[in-house]
Amino acid sequence: VPPRPVQLRIDWDWRLDLGWDGPDANSNxxxxxxxxxxxxxxxxxxxxxxxxxxxxxxxAQGQFTDRTGRDLTVDADGRLPGAYxxxxxxxxxxxxxxxxxxxxxxxxxxxxxxxxxxxxxxALVLEFQPTVTEADATVPGGxxxxxxxxxxxxxxxxxxxxxxxxxxxxxxxxxxxxxxPPGDTPLLRLPEFRVIGQxxxxxxxxxxVIRALVDEYYDNHLTVASVNILSRECWRATVLAxxxxxxxxxxxxxxxxxRSSAMRRHTRQGGEWFYGTEKELPxxxxxxxYGVGQLDDIFGRGATLDEVWxxxxxxxxxxxxxxxxxxxxxxxxxxxxxxxxxxxxxxxxFQREVVRRYNGGGEFRREGGDWVIRPxxxxxxxxxxxxxxxxxxxxxxxxxxxxxxxxxxxxVAHVADGxxxxxxxxxxxxxxxxxxxxx
Numbered sequence: 001v002p003p004r005p006v007q008l009r010i011d012w013d014w015r016l017d018l019g020w021d022g023p024d025a026n027s028n029x030x031x032x033x034x035x036x037x038x039x040x041x042x043x044x045x046x047x048x049x050x051x052x053x054x055x056x057x058x059x060a061q062g063q064f065t066d067r068t069g070r071d072l073t074v075d076a077d078g079r080l081p082g083a084y085x086x087x088x089x090x091x092x093x094x095x096x097x098x099x100x101x102x103x104x105x106x107x108x109x110x111x112x113x114x115x116x117x118x119x120x121x122x123a124l125v126l127e128f129q130p131t132v133t134e135a136d137a138t139v140p141g142g143x144x145x146x147x148x149x150x151x152x153x154x155x156x157x158x159x160x161x162x163x164x165x166x167x168x169x170x171x172x173x174x175x176x177x178x179x180x181p182p183g184d185t186p187l188l189r190l191p192e193f194r195v196i197g198q199x200x201x202x203x204x205x206x207x208x209v210i211r212a213l214v215d216e217y218y219d220n221h222l223t224v225a226s227v228n229i230l231s232r233e234c235w236r237a238t239v240l241a242x243x244x245x246x247x248x249x250x251x252x253x254x255x256x257x258x259r260s261s262a263m264r265r266h267t268r269q270g271g272e273w274f275y276g277t278e279k280e281l282p283x284x285x286x287x288x289x290y291g292v293g294q295l296d297d298i299f300g301r302g303a304t305l306d307e308v309w310x311x312x313x314x315x316x317x318x319x320x321x322x323x324x325x326x327x328x329x330x331x332x333x334x335x336x337x338x339x340x341x342x343x344x345x346x347x348x349x350f351q352r353e354v355v356r357r358y359n360g361g362g363e364f365r366r367e368g369g370d371w372v373i374r375p376x377x378x379x380x381x382x383x384x385x386x387x388x389x390x391x392x393x394x395x396x397x398x399x400x401x402x403x404x405x406x407x408x409x410x411x412v413a414h415v416a417d418g419x420x421x422x423x424x425x426x427x428x429x430x431x432x433x434x435x436x437x438x439x
Contacts, residue, residue, distance in 0.1 A: 002059070003059070004069060005059055005065045005066075005069045006058045006059075007055065008055075009054070009056075009162050010126065010160070011054070012051065012158060012159040014050055014051075014128065014157075015155055015157060015186075016130040017047055017152065017153045018132065018148055018152045019043055019151060020043060020150025020281065021041075022040065022041035022282065022308070023284045024041060024275065024286070025040045026040060027040040027287070030271075034271060034287065035287050036287070039287075039302035040302075041282075041288070041303065041308055045132065045148055050130070053085050054084055054085075055085045056080070059071065064080055074105060074106055078104045078107035078108065079102040080104070083103035084103065088100050089141075101127035102125075102127050103127070104127070106122075109121060109122055109123060131145070132147075134146050146305075146306065148309050150194070151195075153192050154190045155187075156186060156187050157187055168185075168187055196256070196279075196280035196281065197255060197282065199252070199311075200253070203253065209315060210236075210239060211236050214236050214323070217319055217320060217324075218235055226327040226332075229327075229331065229342055229350055230438070231437060234347070234351065234435075235323065237435075238435070238436075238437075239319055241436075242322065242355060242358055243293055243315070243318065246294040247291065247294060254283045255283060255291045256280050256282060257277050257282070258279070261276065261277060261279045262277055266286035268286075268391070269382065290314070291318075292311055292315050295314060295317060298321050321358070326357040326358050330350055330353040330354045334349065344434060345371075345431075348433070351400070351435045351438055352364070352429075352435060355395075355399050359395040361377045363396060371429055372426035372427060372429060373426060373427035373428075373429055374427070377390040378393065378423065385419045388416040394414060400433070401433045401434070401435065404424060404427070405423065405427075406422060407421070407424065408421065
């Protein structure tokens with residue numbers, strides 16, 4: 001029978017904090033006409049904590065053993081098997097074969113001290129894996145992976161060897177006297193760090209996801225008139241065009257901002273606001289848009305945390321917003337005047353109306369028994385011709401065949417001219433303006 005081994009217990013308390021304030025986080029402090037000032041995005045992840053326990057056992061010759069005294073073999077990477085008690089649970093994300101945290105007892109060297117050029121010495125490495133999850137009774141284990149980013153802080157508040165806490169030591173005050181550190185000072189901490197986002201690439205991959213989510217919605221709503229008025233291919237083409245315009249700041253599709261961090265300016269209805277955008281954090285477009293679909297006012301609410309940080313969920317919700325809310329409103333506007341069967345002209349009117357409504361407002365009016373373009377948006381400040389055209393008046397032109405919404409006094413298209421700006425409305429909707437896949 002092996003002799004009873006010598007036991008060494010090491011445990012520690014760690015905490016991970018993660019949070020971020022979006023560019024519109026403090027919009028509730030902005031004066032009118034800031035739209036929906038209470039929609040601003042910010043979050044603070046409930047603190048993620050843990051207390052790993054490592055149990056090391058040594059035999060009479062100083063070799064590693066298990067708790068019964070049987071010798072253990074350290075693997076080629078210096079990892080000691082069975083060191084954690086209880087054993088860590090396999091985390092199935094972000095990859096199914098993610099390795100478990102280990103206690104590494106041979107091989108690694110670490111600098112001894114914080115000074116530059118400090119000598120390295122053999123080290124005992126204790127690994128642990130903070131996971132960002134939330135409660136979900138529908139998944140095994142009762143917690144699901146969530147995708148979040150922003151500003152993080154990882155700290156260790158206590159470290160114990162054989163249940164004896166590590167002495168935190170003393171710190172020097174301004175006058176040189178020594179005393180204990182402030183009560184909220186952690187024993188160990190990393191510098192504050194940032195969890196950034198990576199945009200999906202290549203474009204073909206994200207387009208495949210968009211098509212799949214369009215198909216999923218289409219197949220689940222085949223009997224809904226506001227959905228089956230357009231073909232599957234038409235919905236695909238429309239959604240792809242809208243999303244690449246909404247988030248294609250540098251080409252492609254962007255959930256996260258690829259531009260350099262900067263202070264930016266937004267004007268609306270005579271108001272002016274400044275906001276900051278941050279590179280590699282969620283792409284923001286004022287007043288409250290986020291991500292690939294620039295989700296802003298979605299089903300009467302702002303974007304959720306999952307929609308802000310998870311590009312798949314952002315796309316899923318953007319598809320639903322377009323094919324449910326915007327399509328439903330466009331269909332209700334047209335339903336009493338639709339021919340049976342529905343012709344290409346009606347499908348093209350419907351498509352352009354959905355595109356306009358995705359950005360806000362309406363595009364068509366029924367005049368003289370026909371559909372003509374007469375947008376609800378006109379002036380930058382409502383009822384004020386001197387303010388010039390609304391900033392979003394030309395939105396459909398970025399996605400569908402172009403029309404001339406306004407000219408200057410000399411007739412030059414899309415050159416604003418203050419109160420002299422001309423709006424040649426109603427605009428005839430000719431076959432040349434029919435959108436893709438409406439035939």
